[in-house]
Amino acid sequence: MLSLNKKLFESSVIFMEEQLQFLEIELNAILQASKDNIVITDGKGNVLRASPNCISIYGKGSSYLIGKSVYELEAENIFLPSVTKKVLTERKEVQVMQHTPTGRTVMATGFPVCNDLDEIIRVISFSYDLTEIQCLKEDYEELRTRMERYQSEIQELRERGQSKEDIVIQSKSIQRIWQLLQRVAKSDASVVFLGESGVGKNVFARALHKGSHRKTETFIEVNCGAIPESLFESEMFGYEAGSFTGANKKGKPGLIEIADKGTLFLDEIGELPLSVQAKLLKAIQEKKVTRVGGVYSKSINFRLIASTNQDLEEMVKQGKFRQDLFYRLNVISITIPPLRERKEDIVMLVHYYLKKFNEKYETSKYFHSTTIEELVDYEWPGNVRELQNIIERLVITTETRTIYPDSLPFHIQREHQQNMDNWYVEELEERGTSLQEALEEVEIRWLKRAVRQYKTTYEMAEYLGLNQSNVVRKLKKYGINAKSHRNA
Ligand SMILES: Nc1ncnc2c1ncn2[C@@H]1O[C@H](COP(=O)(O)OP(=O)(O)OP(=O)(O)O)[C@@H](O)[C@H]1O
Ligand SMILES: [Mg+2]
Numbered sequence: 001m002l003s004l005n006k007k008l009f010e011s012s013v014i015f016m017e018e019q020l021q022f023l024e025i026e027l028n029a030i031l032q033a034s035k036d037n038i039v040i041t042d043g044k045g046n047v048l049r050a051s052p053n054c055i056s057i058y059g060k061g062s063s064y065l066i067g068k069s070v071y072e073l074e075a076e077n078i079f080l081p082s083v084t085k086k087v088l089t090e091r092k093e094v095q096v097m098q099h100t101p102t103g104r105t106v107m108a109t110g111f112p113v114c115n116d117l118d119e120i121i122r123v124i125s126f127s128y129d130l131t132e133i134q135c136l137k138e139d140y141e142e143l144r145t146r147m148e149r150y151q152s153e154i155q156e157l158r159e160r161g162q163s164k165e166d167i168v169i170q171s172k173s174i175q176r177i178w179q180l181l182q183r184v185a186k187s188d189a190s191v192v193f194l195g196e197s198g199v200g201k202n203v204f205a206r207a208l209h210k211g212s213h214r215k216t217e218t219f220i221e222v223n224c225g226a227i228p229e230s231l232f233e234s235e236m237f238g239y240e241a242g243s244f245t246g247a248n249k250k251g252k253p254g255l256i257e258i259a260d261k262g263t264l265f266l267d268e269i270g271e272l273p274l275s276v277q278a279k280l281l282k283a284i285q286e287k288k289v290t291r292v293g294g295v296y297s298k299s300i301n302f303r304l305i306a307s308t309n310q311d312l313e314e315m316v317k318q319g320k321f322r323q324d325l326f327y328r329l330n331v332i333s334i335t336i337p338p339l340r341e342r343k344e345d346i347v348m349l350v351h352y353y354l355k356k357f358n359e360k361y362e363t364s365k366y367f368h369s370t371t372i373e374e375l376v377d378y379e380w381p382g383n384v385r386e387l388q389n390i391i392e393r394l395v396i397t398t399e400t401r402t403i404y405p406d407s408l409p410f411h412i413q414r415e416h417q418q419n420m421d422n423w424y425v426e427e428l429e430e431r432g433t434s435l436q437e438a439l440e441e442v443e444i445r446w447l448k449r450a451v452r453q454y455k456t457t458y459e460m461a462e463y464l465g466l467n468q469s470n471v472v473r474k475l476k477k478y479g480i481n482a483k484s485h486r487n488a
Helices: 002-033 055-058 070-075 084-092 131-161 173-185 201-211 228-235 275-284 312-317 321-327 342-363 370-377 384-396 414-432 435-453 459-463 468-477 480-486
Strands: 038-044 047-050 095-100 105-114 121-129 191-194 219-223 262-265 289-291 297-301 302-308 332-335
Touching: 002 047, 002 275, 047 384, 070 084, 084 095, 084 105, 105 131, 173 201, 173 332, 191 342, 201 219, 201 262, 219 370, 228 275, 262 342, 275 289, 275 321, 302 312, 321 342, 342 370, 342 384, 435 459
Parallel strands: 191 302, 191 332, 219 262, 262 302
Antiparallel strands: 038 047, 038 121, 095 105, 105 121, 289 297
């Protein structure tokens, strides 16, 4: 009986040892496999077990930690702060953020394990590496603040817009346009700006938007001359997913759709292909757009402004611009006169751009009064854009502080031109040449040059801008031998 009991006892000890071994294996497997770092201490805070990833998180391997107390490890700045210490003090589950010696940010959660007498016999802590999440959070925070800053900058720019201070309004004609613009801005009527290139159509179109109740909404500027005809429809009206090869998989809103609640400015409207004109007219009339490849239309609330330096009425007559669209756009048309017809603006613009470029290039140049007179006299075929470019060039290139007339490009120098004219005429007079003789002299020189350069009288005619029979007649009149001159 005794030996039976002993046998039973021995086999149960073996069984329990086996179970303990299994438990040990299981526990080690958990410690090995866990992504979290696990540390187990006794009830006094001495480390009993630690998972192998301690080395990457805390900079010390489990062999270093095991046997040490968390109080020591905290003093060594390894557990900073120790979650186990807090669990032992507070006797409950706690969470702490740790900054480890390897530069990681860790969220450590500790649990007390108590016996039947409610004594803490173990503390188990799990540490979760938050570094990547922390980095993502910091990136997110940075992006968020950046976004907020951009948003407020955009808002500020929208509100500031092109203020009156940025636009020179001196002449009576431009003052009248400015007043008209302020009145028109309040309505939602379509406006078309007309005028030569460089007179300021874009500037006034933007000012119109800024003066309207849509000023805080988008201002979409479309340069109709810059979009290839094949892309026009999809750019203006957008397209649905997979509507044509090369299209964006998700589809794309068109420019009209993006201008919702705001203003759509069609710059260089004269370049709008006829095929798009019909669809645009429909969109303006119905205030709805249907994307390319789409079935449903979407209501869009936009104000239309257009501009062109072409004669739209003439284009209508030639069938290049739809009459119905022309009338739709032309509800209010504002023609900005060329600079040569508003000389008062020239002086102001010269000073405005001089100041601007002096600031930009940190110079303090100024114009001699004769230079200003010559600038005022000049015809400015490229209008304000040309003036702006010339002032910038003068500020950069003039060596002296004062900008004298001789710094002006030759085509602007009035005096220079007059001197050249006088000099040539005086020379002819001295030689006793009549006007008729002088003209013939020029004609002969020009014909001889054509003969030297070209083989046939047809080519010469094209070069001289005459018809071929005329050339033959003139060569005969002056006795110019085509062949001999060419060989010379
Ligand atoms: N009244 C003005 N005051 C200040 N700058 C102006 C004024 N008018 C035009 N400008 C300037 O002249 C340049 C040309 O103006 P803008 O682009 O508006 O001309 P545009 O009539 O649209 O020419 P285009 O027909 O070639 O497109 C711009 O740099 C603009 O800032
Ligand atoms: Mg323009």
